Amino acid sequence: MREAAATPAWVLLAYLISGVCFILALRGLSGPESSRRGNYTGMVGMAIAVGTTLAVHQVASIAEIAGAMLIGGGIGLITARKIQMTAMPQLVAAFHSLVGMAAVLVGAAAFLNPGAFGILDPARQILQVSRVEMGLGVAIGAITFSGSVIAFLKLNGNMSGKPILLPLRHVINLSTLAAILGLIAYFTQDQAPWVFFTVAGLSFAIGFLLIIPIGGADMPVVISMLNSYSGWAAAAMGFTLHNSAMIITGALVGSSGAILSYIMCRAMNRSFISVIAGGFGGVSASADAAAIDRPYKRGSAEDAAFLMKQADQVIIVPGYGMAVSQAQHALKEMADKLKAEGVRIKYAIHPVAGRMPGHMNVLLAEANVPYDEVFELEDINSEFAQTDVAFVIGANDVTNPAAKTDKSSPIYGMPVLDVEKARTVLFVKRSMGGVGYAGVDNELFYRDNTMMLLADAKKMVEEIVKALG
């Protein structure tokens, strides 16, 4: 505390400025134009924080630090350049795990060398309040790390997206959490290393246990939640270090992730608790079996091309299937051909389409779709009734009318796109067998105004492009 009190005023101000830069970086994201400037402001804020830290501390190992930054920065830059946009959810999960691990390492370093962080009391013991902050920071960091590793493996396909349900998991999870909190409380009385490292170890374990039962479809919530955790971990470390830049950033990131989780839950009409409890997305066999016998209309690429060419307005509804088959570029080509025929094209995006918030928007932007043709659910839903063709590609549950009518459906109450109100619905789907992530059949397939286009999304769109000539 003595060292912290001796911090010169300009240093405190510099950290404050850095925090303000981060606020401005997020503020910039209210529109695409201001967002690019915001991103640079964020970089400036980071440079100020790093520069200030190096300037005020006696640096005994500048060469090693420079080396660590070069290695880390190089890996980061190369990854950022090479990564495919469809793989963004995995990348973000991987980045979260690094923040979590860094928090754990900083916590451990502060525990081993508390003098350097200025958190010793006159009796050369770690300050009690710092012990709580440190314990919480390490716990949240460890949960962020192991949870993000599981999320990464599930998103990257190294691990099945199906929920893995352990017996008694709620009992195990709750008692582990209680043990972590109890140990942090005990840590204030006894700063023995075993307490500290047990907290870290148990937190790593609970991170795995918490994410394993959550199915692939709930990943948008999970990834937002881990985003939030990485913020709270940074904030807890900021408390330990009395650093306002870290506290401000932690609070920003923490609330950002929390708000995104809330938006995702609302878009699925599910409570946060039920997502965390896990188990959603196990495919029920009965829904599959019932689906097979019902009659449906099947169309060809030529039929689809003909219908869309005649239309005044076509609304394209993309979903995760479009991302999987990388159909966004072909889709843009199709839209361009239709525009040349005088057709108005719009895109409708459901908040949970894809595997992370805003995933579809990035993919469309990558394919050079202008962002003023892309609309959110509430802005476009009333337009389907005046639309000639709704072109659903790789989306399923988010178009299911059962969410509005069938009280027994697991997705009842979820806000959906009213595609069935369009004069014709063209539904691109790999086969009739599979069901959406919620494991429910989609009544939309069997309606009179629906034409099923059964093929891989990219192949189908390419054939339509050919048919448009």
Added chain:
Amino acid sequence: MDFVSILSIFVLACFVGYYVVWSVTPALHTPLMSVTNAISSVIVVGALIAAAAAGSASSKWLGLVAVALASVNIFGGFAVTARMLAMYKKKERRDA
């Protein structure tokens, strides 16, 4: 700084975060996640303190590893955000 003033900064920053994030357009939620990722690596400040300090070799090495991890995030996070944001374009005007 005493605990109460730190707590005040934290609580106020939570409110700022709440209002700022609600004003983010949903189309930019993926860049929001990647940029929050980059800025939460401000934890590098703690890693630098640990790496710079003399006294404990193990603490120094933990700090250095943390510096490397956070650097991946800082450079990677800002770069991938910049790459995404560069892709968001408006409709080209026909008369332009």
